[in-house]
Amino acid sequence: MSRYPEGDALLAVCRAGLGKLVIVEGETEDEDPWFYGRWFGDLARELTFIPQNGHEKVVKAVQDLRSRLSPAREVYGIRDRDFSDEAAWQAQAQAMPADGVLFTRWYTLENYLLSAEGWFRVVGAMHRRLPEGWDTEAAIEALIAEAYRECLPLAAWNYTVRTECQRLPKDGLRHVEHPKALPQRPDETLAEWGRTRRAPRPLDEVYKERLESLSAAVQSELPCWVTGKAVLKVLLERLPVPSGPRPIASLLVNLYMREYPRPSDEHTALVRRILGRT
Helix, strand or coil: CCECCCHHHHHHHHHHCCCEEEEEECCECCCHHHHHHHHCHHHCCCEEEEEECCHHHHHHHHHHHHHHCCCCCCEEEEECCCCCCHHHHHHHHHCCCCCCEEECCCCCHHHHHCCHHHHHHHHHHHCCCCCCCCCCHHHHHHHHHHHHHHCHHHHHHHHHHHHHHHHCCCCCCCCCCCHHHCCCCHHHHHHHHHHHHCCCCCHHHHHHHHHHHHHHCCHHHHHHHCCHHHHHHHHHHHCCCCCCCCCCHHHHHHHHHHHCCCCCHHHHHHHHHHHCCC
16 A cells, blocks of 8 residues: 655656546545546556545646646546535536546545445345345445435534635534534534634534535435445445454455446546547
């Protein structure tokens, strides 16, 4: 496991890479680049995926590399949607962003690792007799939807913290990636935090408004606004495994990728845009 390259090390990796260079998120090559490599391994001579830790570093790396490398070495980026709004998504759909950095419609890469078909294959690979409640794709689809709904308070919390930290970037609260990491009363905690910062609007109101909006959203829209990192954690905690020590999450995800190595239609479309095949 190697840490993402920076400075001259990043430049050297890019000069050695084949084809177009695509900067993606990930602190190591075992994160997003690993998934892109398995999804698009047949394009290894046309694309090289290189990690940078977080979407801001992706944007900066693409900018720097475009200024330092020969124009013949095309550099692009693919980042998570995170908090990007719908207007930004629509603009990207109309034209390649000027900075060359595309973002996915769903919140994180992990949202794309929540196919009911994929986890149904994993359960089938681990069990000779399918466990009750996990014995059809429809049942697993319902469990995934339940995990999303359980993460709505977390998504509302992260949204409120993000917007307030954009207003006043100091003494911030942390984003959370598991429902159990939330305070017992998120609204009260946010209200008190907002008072200490003299927020122009009570933060418990911001939180409740966002939670109501998410609760009213249709299931198909939730992957745009709820981090798949949290949803995947909730689902994997409930995934039935054979007796014995419980496999760590990364091993279960590896099994998912072995059983269901298909990239999403969206990732395929993004790669085709970078290759100029759309």
